Amino acid sequence: MHKTFNLQIPSGMKDLLPDEARKKRNLENVLIAKFLDWSYQEVITPVLEYYDHLVPAETPDDQFFKLIDRRGNILALRTDMTTPIARMVSTRFSPEQYPLRLFYLSNVFRYENPQMGRQREFYQAGVELIGESGPAADAEAIALAAECLREAQLKGFQISIGHIDFFRGIVNELDVEAGVKERIIRSVAEKDFVELEILLETYRVNAEMKSLILSLPSIRGDISVVEKAEKLIKNPMAKAALENLRQVFQLLRVYGVDQDVFVDFGIMRDFDYYSGIVFEGYSPGVGVPICGGGRYDHLLGQYGSEAPATGFAIGIERLMLALEKQKPQAKPFLTIALPKGKLGSEAIQALKDVGYPTAGLETDSRKLLFSYPEHRVRYIVCRPTDVPTYVDYGAADIGMVGKDSLVESNKDVFELVDLKFGLCRFVVAVPEQVAENLADGDGKVALSHFNHARVATKFPRVAETFFRDQGIQVEVVKLHGNIELAPMVNLAELIVDIVSSGATLKENNLVPIADIFPATARLIANRVSYRMKHRQVQELAEKLRDFTGNGGGRACENQ
Ligand SMILES: Nc1ncnc2c1ncn2[C@@H]1O[C@H](COP(=O)(O)OP(=O)(O)OP(=O)(O)O)[C@@H](O)[C@H]1O
Numbered sequence: 041m042h043k044t045f046n047l048q049i050p051s052g053m054k055d056l057l058p059d060e061a062r063k064k065r066n067l068e069n070v071l072i073a074k075f076l077d078w079s080y081q082e083v084i085t086p087v088l089e090y091y092d093h094l095v096p097a098e099t100p101d102d103q104f105f106k107l108i109d110r111r112g113n114i115l116a117l118r119t120d121m122t123t124p125i126a127r128m129v130s131t132r133f134s135p136e137q138y139p140l141r142l143f144y145l146s147n148v149f150r151y152e153n154p155q156m157g158r159q160r161e162f163y164q165a166g167v168e169l170i171g172e173s174g175p176a177a178d179a180e181a182i183a184l185a186a187e188c189l190r191e192a193q194l195k196g197f198q199i200s201i202g203h204i205d206f207f208r209g210i211v212n213e214l215d216v217e218a219g220v221k222e223r224i225i226r227s228v229a230e231k232d233f234v235e236l237e238i239l240l241e242t243y244r245v246n247a248e249m250k251s252l253i254l255s256l257p258s259i260r261g262d263i264s265v266v267e268k269a270e271k272l273i274k275n276p277m278a279k280a281a282l283e284n285l286r287q288v289f290q291l292l293r294v295y296g297v298d299q300d301v302f303v304d305f306g307i308m309r310d311f312d313y314y315s316g317i318v319f320e321g322y323s324p325g326v327g328v329p330i331c332g333g334g335r336y337d338h339l340l341g342q343y344g345s346e347a348p349a350t351g352f353a354i355g356i357e358r359l360m361l362a363l364e365k366q367k368p369q370a371k372p373f374l375t376i377a378l379p380k381g382k383l384g385s386e387a388i389q390a391l392k393d394v395g396y397p398t399a400g401l402e403t404d405s406r407k408l409l410f411s412y413p414e415h416r417v418r419y420i421v422c423r424p425t426d427v428p429t430y431v432d433y434g435a436a437d438i439g440m441v442g443k444d445s446l447v448e449s450n451k452d453v454f455e456l457v458d459l460k461f462g463l464c465r466f467v468v469a470v471p472e473q474v475a476e477n478l479a480d481g482d483g484k485v486a487l488s489h490f491n492h493a494r495v496a497t498k499f500p501r502v503a504e505t506f507f508r509d510q511g512i513q514v515e516v517v518k519l520h521g522n523i524e525l526a527p528m529v530n531l532a533e534l535i536v537d538i539v540s541s542g543a544t545l546k547e548n549n550l551v552p553i554a555d556i557f558p559a560t561a562r563l564i565a566n567r568v569s570y571r572m573k574h575r576q577v578q579e580l581a582e583k584l585r586d587f588t589g590n591g592g593g594r595a596c597e598n599q
């Protein structure tokens with residue numbers, strides 16, 4: 041009898057058959073020719089390195105594939121090429137050899153959730169320009185990125201450039217503690233504008249600064265927005281950042297790529313890694329950036345030889361996807377993902393209130409797609425928990441979704457507006473009897489009674505994070521609904537769920553013993569739609585923000 045093998049390949053990895061491999065190689069040849077043309081030399085580094093040497097590229101979500109060698113050393117697959125090249129340059133070159141113009145074309149590995157345009161093994165083509173500070177080097181990197189995309193025959197792409205110090209400078213000016221400044225910066229880096237607004241309100245940032253900070257991510261357009269921004273700010277660090285942007289832009293004009301490049305103060309790439317100009321490239325129809333880069337003057341110092349540096353990486357698979365998708369388009373549709381159920385009805389009402397087409401639109405019918413061609417708007421109706429996924433993939437430009445589903449999904453999307461409806465709260469609940477038995481003198485039940493207990497929930501991420509923060513170890517049992525059943529049949533001792541009226545808990549003899557956080561509906565946007573369809577996205581965001589009485593910053597748009 042033949043042994044049957046499981047011949048699958050690991051998730052997020054891919055075989056390339058001849059047709060696809062040929063297309064990839066042709067594209068790579070175009071990019072390599074361009075790099076050589078611009079006097080960049082190829083370097084190759086090992087695919088495996090000591091984990092500690094790659095850690096400057098570490099992200100909070102640890103995306104490394106790791107393994108242990110026979111001596112017990114931890115090795116890891118590279119997650120990008122900048123870090124190995126910084127290690128190599130620090131150890132194999134001397135500053136007299138600077139500036140170095142290096143390029144690579146390599147596979148890199150990241151342990152993340154695979155989806156369209158996001159794999160665990162993927163190829164990057166990129167350059168590092170090491171040993172040069174100043175606008176000429178930044179402009180060279182951006183111009184070369186634009187030239188590569190042009191040479192690859194990509195139409196309608198856009199490169200957005202921002203500056204890390206612009207936002208940092210403005211935040212430094214605030215009269216709040218350092219920890220709060222970091223939280224403000226983090227909320228912007230995570231694109232969570234709702235959290236940003238809450239922080240500015242909580243820490244009583246004055247009205248003028250608040251409105252300035254809230255408007256920053258929307259300040260975008262050609263170089264004239266730099267002049268507009270100059271009038272708004274006084275901070276020297278932010279002013280220097282604007283001057284830097286202006287000089288880079290002038291040089292981009294000389295390179296003849298300025299029409300592909302936009303200033304965008306919403307580009308906030310990793311604040312710990314980048315130190316100056318940052319940029320991303322987008323293409324219509326692809327919901328994730330196709331390239332990214334910027335100045336990173338502090339990385340080489342971590343390997344012992346301080347040197348300014350700038351560079352970028354193009355994602356080969358994403359560029360191939362963008363090339364496949366490019367076709368001439370009329371004014372694009374704005375696709376909005378709506379959740380089924382009660383939240384969906386409230387979302388429809390909100391859209392109607394701000395004048396969006398909703399005739400015949402229902403979230404509880406069998407029809408899942410509603411199109412309004414005369415308004416260039418279309419809605420897709422999906423399960424609430426799927427809304428962030430559709431938006432993250434770029435299958436929808438915008439979504440309306442509960443903060444509960446959003447937090448649980450952990451997707452990389454813009455969180456634009458707190459829509460204020462659909463209020464519920466996350467709670468930990470236990471059977472009444474258990475609560476009665478464990479209650480202290482004030483009627484409270486300490487969570488410490490539940491160390492090593494089982495928690496049933498639809499929201500494992502929320503539950504795990506909450507109990508971890510409380511220092512309590514639990515085993516999370518993921519269910520898809522009717523969580524209240526779990527304690528009744530001894531599947532779990534506790535539940536973590538959302539509560540709205542409280543009726544479901546009551547009917548099932550459960551009582552809340554701890555609040556986790558409240559959640560309302562949010563307007564979210566895809567990262568690329570937020571830039572490539574900015575006017576349409578911003579128009580809806582502002583209408584909804586005004587309607588829900590949020591106030592907030594105004595865009596100073598010039599595109
Ligand atoms: N998981 C992935 N799968 C395919 N391509 C990727 C992936 N992650 C990054 N890339 C490509 O590599 C380029 C440069 O990588 P970089 O580290 O700057 O990306 P990132 O900003 O961390 O990733 P993302 O764009 O997914 O947020 C990206 O612009 C993208 O084209």
Ligand SMILES: O=P(O)(O)OC[C@H]1O[C@H](OP(=O)(O)OP(=O)(O)O)[C@H](O)[C@@H]1O
Pocket residue numbers: 520521522523537538539540541542543544545
């Ligand atoms: O406090 P209440 O107003 O009673 O609402 C709470 C209920 O609503 C949510 O479930 P949902 O209706 O989404 O159904 P599901 O459990 O089947 O997912 C939640 O999981 C509770 O079961």
